[in-house]
Amino acid sequence: xATGRGAQATSPKGAAxxxxxxxxxxxxxxxxxxxxxxxxxxxxxxxxxEEFGEKxxxxxxxxxxxxxxxxxxxxxxxxxxxxxxxxxxLVRDMSAQVRDHVxxxxxxxxxQIEAERAGLESFIAFVRDxxxxxxxxxxxEFVDPESFNLHYDSTAERIRARLAAAADRGEVRADVGEVxxxxxxxxxxxxxxxxxxxxxxxxxxxxxxxVAAMLARGIGVPDSE
Amino acid sequence: xATGRGAQATSPKGAAxxxxxxxxxxxxxxxxxxxxxxxxxxxxxxxxxEEFGEKxxxxxxxxxxxxxxxxxxxxxxxxxxxxxxxxxxLVRDMSAQVRDHVxxxxxxxxxQIEAERAGLESFIAFVRDxxxxxxxxxxxEFVDPESFNLHYDSTAERIRARLAAAADRGEVRADVGEVxxxxxxxxxxxxxxxxxxxxxxxxxxxxxxxVAAMLARGIGVPDSE
Amino acid sequence: xATGRGAQATSPKGAAxxxxxxxxxxxxxxxxxxxxxxxxxxxxxxxxxEEFGEKxxxxxxxxxxxxxxxxxxxxxxxxxxxxxxxxxxLVRDMSAQVRDHVxxxxxxxxxQIEAERAGLESFIAFVRDxxxxxxxxxxxEFVDPESFNLHYDSTAERIRARLAAAADRGEVRADVGEVxxxxxxxxxxxxxxxxxxxxxxxxxxxxxxxVAAMLARGIGVPDSE
Amino acid sequence: xATGRGAQATSPKGAAxxxxxxxxxxxxxxxxxxxxxxxxxxxxxxxxxEEFGEKxxxxxxxxxxxxxxxxxxxxxxxxxxxxxxxxxxLVRDMSAQVRDHVxxxxxxxxxQIEAERAGLESFIAFVRDxxxxxxxxxxxEFVDPESFNLHYDSTAERIRARLAAAADRGEVRADVGEVxxxxxxxxxxxxxxxxxxxxxxxxxxxxxxxVAAMLARGIGVPDSE
DNA sequence: AATGAATGAGAGTTCATTCAT
DNA sequence: GATGAATGAACTCTCATTCAT
Numbered sequence: 055x056a057t058g059r060g061a062q063a064t065s066p067k068g069a070a071x072x073x074x075x076x077x078x079x080x081x082x083x084x085x086x087x088x089x090x091x092x093x094x095x096x097x098x099x100x101x102x103x104e105e106f107g108e109k110x111x112x113x114x115x116x117x118x119x120x121x122x123x124x125x126x127x128x129x130x131x132x133x134x135x136x137x138x139x140x141x142x143x144l145v146r147d148m149s150a151q152v153r154d155h156v157x158x159x160x161x162x163x164x165x166q167i168e169a170e171r172a173g174l175e176s177f178i179a180f181v182r183d184x185x186x187x188x189x190x191x192x193x194x195e196f197v198d199p200e201s202f203n204l205h206y207d208s209t210a211e212r213i214r215a216r217l218a219a220a221a222d223r224g225e226v227r228a229d230v231g232e233v234x235x236x237x238x239x240x241x242x243x244x245x246x247x248x249x250x251x252x253x254x255x256x257x258x259x260x261x262x263x264x265v266a267a268m269l270a271r272g273i274g275v276p277d278s279e
Numbered sequence: 280x281a282t283g284r285g286a287q288a289t290s291p292k293g294a295a296x297x298x299x300x301x302x303x304x305x306x307x308x309x310x311x312x313x314x315x316x317x318x319x320x321x322x323x324x325x326x327x328x329e330e331f332g333e334k335x336x337x338x339x340x341x342x343x344x345x346x347x348x349x350x351x352x353x354x355x356x357x358x359x360x361x362x363x364x365x366x367x368x369l370v371r372d373m374s375a376q377v378r379d380h381v382x383x384x385x386x387x388x389x390x391q392i393e394a395e396r397a398g399l400e401s402f403i404a405f406v407r408d409x410x411x412x413x414x415x416x417x418x419x420e421f422v423d424p425e426s427f428n429l430h431y432d433s434t435a436e437r438i439r440a441r442l443a444a445a446a447d448r449g450e451v452r453a454d455v456g457e458v459x460x461x462x463x464x465x466x467x468x469x470x471x472x473x474x475x476x477x478x479x480x481x482x483x484x485x486x487x488x489x490v491a492a493m494l495a496r497g498i499g500v501p502d503s504e
Numbered sequence: 505x506a507t508g509r510g511a512q513a514t515s516p517k518g519a520a521x522x523x524x525x526x527x528x529x530x531x532x533x534x535x536x537x538x539x540x541x542x543x544x545x546x547x548x549x550x551x552x553x554e555e556f557g558e559k560x561x562x563x564x565x566x567x568x569x570x571x572x573x574x575x576x577x578x579x580x581x582x583x584x585x586x587x588x589x590x591x592x593x594l595v596r597d598m599s600a601q602v603r604d605h606v607x608x609x610x611x612x613x614x615x616q617i618e619a620e621r622a623g624l625e626s627f628i629a630f631v632r633d634x635x636x637x638x639x640x641x642x643x644x645e646f647v648d649p650e651s652f653n654l655h656y657d658s659t660a661e662r663i664r665a666r667l668a669a670a671a672d673r674g675e676v677r678a679d680v681g682e683v684x685x686x687x688x689x690x691x692x693x694x695x696x697x698x699x700x701x702x703x704x705x706x707x708x709x710x711x712x713x714x715v716a717a718m719l720a721r722g723i724g725v726p727d728s729e
Numbered sequence: 730x731a732t733g734r735g736a737q738a739t740s741p742k743g744a745a746x747x748x749x750x751x752x753x754x755x756x757x758x759x760x761x762x763x764x765x766x767x768x769x770x771x772x773x774x775x776x777x778x779e780e781f782g783e784k785x786x787x788x789x790x791x792x793x794x795x796x797x798x799x800x801x802x803x804x805x806x807x808x809x810x811x812x813x814x815x816x817x818x819l820v821r822d823m824s825a826q827v828r829d830h831v832x833x834x835x836x837x838x839x840x841q842i843e844a845e846r847a848g849l850e851s852f853i854a855f856v857r858d859x860x861x862x863x864x865x866x867x868x869x870e871f872v873d874p875e876s877f878n879l880h881y882d883s884t885a886e887r888i889r890a891r892l893a894a895a896a897d898r899g900e901v902r903a904d905v906g907e908v909x910x911x912x913x914x915x916x917x918x919x920x921x922x923x924x925x926x927x928x929x930x931x932x933x934x935x936x937x938x939x940v941a942a943m944l945a946r947g948i949g950v951p952d953s954e
Numbered sequence: 955a956a957t958g959a960a961t962g963a964g965a966g967t968t969c970a971t972t973c974a975t
Numbered sequence: 976g977a978t979g980a981a982t983g984a985a986c987t988c989t990c991a992t993t994c995a996t
Binding site for chain 1: 960
C-alpha cells in the first residue's frame with residue numbers, strides 16, 4: 055500500500071509539496087537561482103504530484119506534467135535530469151510529509167495507546183486530502199525500490215522504537231517488538247486505503263477508536279493510564 | 280501491498296497457474312482447441328507470471344513473455360487480445376490461488392483465533408514460494424483497478440464473514456466488524472511482505488504466534504476455547 | 505581523410521555493400537531468418553550508406569534511412585540496435601571493400617613500384633564511384649574511433665608489409681619502413697580526394713604515373729625491373 | 730585528415746588563438762567594444778577550441794563552451810550568431826595558425842628539399858601541442874565545407890607554388906606540379922597524425938629526415954645543393 | 955554586457971499489435 | 976496454429992536559441 059502516516063502534496067493550499075521536494079531537487083544539483091526559477095520548480099513539482107497521482111508513473115508523461123504546470127516541455131529538464139528523478143523526489147517528499155503530519159498528533163498523546171489512536175486518526179484524515187499518496191508510494195515499488203523500502207522500513211522502525219519506549223514506561227507489554235510494529239503499520243495503511251481513499255463515509259475517529267480498543271487489550275498493560 | 284491470502288503462479292511444479300487462469304483465458308474467448316494449444320497457453324501464462332513478477336507490468340514486455348515461453352511473438356495473440364488481458368487473467372488467477380491456498384488451513388482450525396494464526400502462517404509460507412505475487416497484485420492498482428479492488432474487497436469480506444460467524448459462536452467479541460477485518464488483512468499483507476518477501480530469517484509460525492497472542496487479547500473472548 | 509584503397513558501398517549495382525555489412529549485422533546478433541528479412545536488411549544498409557554519405561552521421565537520421573529504404577521507422581530496429589551500430593557496420597564494410605577492391609590490382613603487378621602505381625590508380629577509380637566513402641570513414645573519427653584507427657592502422661600495416669617483402673626481393677630500398685608506409689597512404693588518400701572526389705578531369709592513370717615515377721626514384725632500386 | 734601546416738589554439742599560454750580569430754569574429758560583425766568584452770571573446774574562443782577538440786562539433790555544445798569559459802550561456806550570443814559561426818571562426822583561425830607556424834621554418838631553409846624537411850618537422854612538433862587541430866579541421870568537412878576546401882586548396886597551392894619556384898631555381902625537377910603538391914600534403918598530414926597525434930615516441934626530425942631523403946631522390950635534382 | 959531561465963523543434967528508441975507466409 | 980518481420984504511434988530527452996531582468 056502506501057504509508058504509515060499522512061502526507062501533503064498538492065495540498066489544498068497548493069504549495070506544501072515544495073518545501074521538502076524543492077530541497078531534494080536542489081540536492082540533486084539543479085537548484086534555481088532566481089525567484090522565477092523557484093516558482094517554476096514549484097509549479098513542476100505540484101504538477102508532477104497531480105499527474106502521477108492521477109495516472110501513475112508509467113501512464114503519466116513529462117509533457118503531461120509541463121502542460122499542467124503551464125511551462126514548456128524543455129523547462130522540466132532545467133530542474134530534473136529525468137522523469138525518474140522527479141518521481142524519486144516526490145516519493146521522498148511524500149514520505150517526509152506523511153511523517154511530519156502525524157508526528158505531532160502522536161507526540162501530543164499522554165499514553166501510547168492513545169498515541170497510536172491519534173496517529174491513525176490523523177493519518178486517515180490526511181489521506182483524504184492526499185489520495186494520490188497511495189498511488190505514488192505504491193508505484194515506487196517498481197520505479198524506485200530504494201525509496202519504497204526506505205519508506206516502509208523507517209516507518210516501521212519509528213513505530214517499533216516508540217513502542218519500545220512505551221514498554222519501558224510500562225504502557226505496553228514488554229514483549230512488543232518488530233512484528234507488532236509491522237502489524238500496526240499494515241493495519242494503518244489498509245485502514246487508510248479503506249476509509250481514507252476508498253470511502254469517506256466513516257468518521258476517522260470511530261475507526262481509530264475501534265483499533266485503539268483492540269490494541270489496548272492486545273498490547274496494552276491494564277491500568278497503566 | 281498485495282494480498283491477504285496465498286497464490287501459486289510459477290510454482291515449483293511450474294504449471295499450477297494454468298488451472299485457473301486458463302479458464303479465465305477461456306472465458307475471454309480464446310480457448311485452445313488442441314492439446315498443442317493448451318500447452319502453448321500454459322507456457323505463456325507461466326512465462327507471464329515470471330516476466331511481470333520480475334519486471335512489473337510496464338517494464339515487462341510481450342516479447343519477454345514469448346521469449347521465456349519459447350514461442351513466437353505472434354503466438355501470444357492467438358491466446359490473448361492484449362498485454363492487459365494476460366495481466367488481468369494473472370491477477371485473478373493469483374487472487375484465487377492465494378485464497379485456495381490459505382482456506383484449508385483456516386478451515387482446519389478449531390477456534391477462530393487459531394484460524395487466524397494458521398491463515399497468517401500459511402500465507403507467509405506461501406508468499407515465500409511466490410514472491411512475485413506482491414508485484415503483480417500491487418501493480419494491478421494501476422493496470423486493472425477493478426481486479427485490484429475486487430481482490431481486497433473480497434478478501435476483507437471473507438475475513439469479516441468468518442469473524443461474524445465466530446462472534447456468533449462466542450469465540451470473538453461481538454463488536455468485531457469490517458474495521459477489524461481490514462486491520463487484520465493489512466497486518467497479514469505487511470507481515471507477508473516483511474517476513475515472506477523481504478527476509479526469510481524468521482519462522483512463519485513464530486510471527487503468527489505473536490500476532491495470534493495479540494489478537495486473542497484484542498478481539499478474542501477469554502475462556503472461549 | 506578516408507582510405508588507402510577503394511570501396512563499394514551503394515555501388516551502381518546497388519547491392520555490393522550488403523555482402524560484408526550484412527555479416528556484421530548478423531554478428532551483431534540480428535541476422536534475418538527469412539528471405540524477406542534479408543531483403544529489408546540490404547535495403548537499410550544501402551540506404552544508410554546513401555544517407556550518411558550525403559549528410560554525414562550527425563545530420564543523417566534513422567528516419568531518413570528508413571524513408572530511403574522504403575520501410576517503416578521501426579523496422580530499422582529489427583536489424584540494428586542503434587544509429588551508431590549501422591554506422592559502425594558501414595565503416596567496417598567500407599574498409600573491407602576498399603581493401604578488397606585494390607588488392608587484386610596490386611597483386612597483379614610484376615614489380616613493387618608498378619604495384620603501388622596500380623593500387624593508386626585503382627583507388628582513384630574506385631573513389632569516383634563511391635565518393636561517400638570519405639565522409640563516412642572520416643566521420644568515424646568521431647563516431648567510432650576504434651574502427652577509424654583500425655582502418656588506417658591496418659591499411660598502413662599492409663603497405664609496410666608489402667614494401668618489406670619487396671625490399672627482400674630487392675625491388676625497393678632496404679631502409680623503407682613504417683614512415684614510408686604512412687607517407688604513401690597519405691599521398692593516396694589525398695590524391696583520391698583531389699582527383700577522385702573533388703574533380704573528375706584528370707585521368708587516374710596519369711596521376712598514378714606521376715607518383716610512380718617519384719616513388720621509383722625515391723624508394724626504388726635502380727635496374728631492379 | 731587535417732592540415733598541412735601548424736596551428737595554435739588552446740596554446741600553453743592559453744590565449745594565442747584569439748589574435749586571429751578575434752578578427753574573424755570582428756569581421757562577422759560582433760567586435761567587442763570594451764576591454765572586458767575582448768576578454769570574454771577570448772575566453773569563449775579558447776573554450777570553443779577545447780570543447781570542439783575534445784568532443785567534436787556535434788557532440789560539443791554551446792553550454793559546454795560557456796561552462797569552460799566561465800561565462801553565462803547567453804553571453805555566447807553576444808559574440809557569435811550561432812554555434813556554426815564559432816566553429817567557422819575556429820577553423821579559419823587554425824588554418825591560419827598552422828600556416829603561420831610552419832612558414833618561417835620553410836623560409837629559413839637554404840634548399841627546397843631542406844625546406845620540405847623543415848616544414849614537416851615543424852608541423853609534427855606543432856601538432857603535438859595542438860592535437861585538437863585534426864578533429865576540428867576534419868569535422869569542418871561536414872560543418873563548413875567551404876572552409877574545409879579552402880584550407881586544403883590553399884595549402885596545396887602554397888606547396889605547388891614553392892615547388893614551381895624551386896624548379897625555376899633548379900632545385901627540384903621541372904615536371905613537378907599539382908599532383909606532387911597534393912601528394913606531399915597528404916604525406917605530411919598522415920605523418921602528423923601518426924607521429925604527432927597518435928604516438929609521441931618518434932623524433933620528428935627522424936621522420937622528416939626519412940621523408941626528405943625520399944623526396945631528394947624522388948623530386949630533387951642531384952647536385953643542386 | 956551579462957545572466958540564466960524558458961522555449962520547442964527534433965531525434966533516437968521502444969514495443970504493442972498486425973499480417974503475410 | 977505458428978512464425979517473425981513490419982508497422983508507427985508515443986515518449987523521453989537534448990540543446991541551440993531567445994529574452995526578460
